[in-house]
Each structure stands twice: as C-alpha cells, then as structure tokens.
Amino acid sequence: xxxxxxxxxxxxxxIIQRIIPIRHVLFLRAEDKYVxxxxxxxxxxxxxxxxxxxxxxxxxxxxxxxILVNIDRIISITKVGCKGLMKLRGTDIELPIxxxxxxxxxxxxxxxxxx
Numbered sequence: 001x002x003x004x005x006x007x008x009x010x011x012x013x014x015i016i017q018r019i020i021p022i023r024h025v026l027f028l029r030a031e032d033k034y035v036x037x038x039x040x041x042x043x044x045x046x047x048x049x050x051x052x053x054x055x056x057x058x059x060x061x062x063x064x065x066x067i068l069v070n071i072d073r074i075i076s077i078t079k080v081g082c083k084g085l086m087k088l089r090g091t092d093i094e095l096p097i098x099x100x101x102x103x104x105x106x107x108x109x110x111x112x113x114x115x
Contacts, residue, residue: 003021003022003057003059004019004020004021004022005018005019005020005021005022005025005037005046005053005057006018006019007037007044007046007047007048009044009045009046009047010047018037018044018046020037020039020044022057022059022060022070023070023072024039024040024041025037025038025039025060025070025073026038026039026040026069026070026073026088026090026091027067027068027069027070027073027088027095028046028050028053028060028067028068028069029066029067030049030050030065030066030067031066033049034046034047035047035048035049035050035053038091040090050062050066050068053068054068059071059072061105061108062101063084063086063095063096063097063098063101063105064095064096064097064098064101065098067095067096069086069088069095070088071108071109071112073088073089073090074086074087074088074089074109075087075088075089077097077105077106077109079102082099082102083096083097083098083099083102084096084097084102084105084106085097086105
C-alpha cells in the first residue's frame, strides 16, 4: 500500500479528512499554527504541526525549521554562502536550506544516490 498523509481538518461544523499520497507531495511549509502541504494537484491546509509529519513519514526530510521536502522530488541542491537552495521536480519554487540543515540534507541525498 502506498504511504499517505492523512489529516483531519475542522471547518465550522464539518470534519474533513484529507488523504494525499506521499508520492504526490512536493513539500510542506509551517505557517503560523498550520502546515501547508504542496502537492501535484495543489495545496492543502493541515492542522497538525510540522513535526507530526516529519516523525511519521521518513520520506520527508527537514531542510529548514519550517520546511519538509519529499526526498524523491529533489532535483538539485545549490550552495549559496553558508546556506543552500533546493529545486524540486514538479515546481519552479526554490526552497531555502538553512545553515543548520545543509550538511545533514547533503548527507541524506548522498546516501540516497548510493542506493
């Protein structure tokens, strides 16, 4: 079975369950008390904190304190000063990699390429 992101969102008097296959997820970004999930069909607002998704889905790696990316979507990492920029397949958005996460992200990517 494909791994999926499942989240329950409360909207006024309705409870809506969102199901997004991980293979469709581009990245997640924490915004205030919500998390935006950007995927191939658009974006969804989730009520869970970012660490919920990070801890539950090993295919999502943290590149910034507020950003998780789907490791299978990464196409390039560019170093800019002591930080970095990442490009993902399926979007033209460049995501920042924090100084703290740059070395860790690079090690994870190197390990993935060796498999």
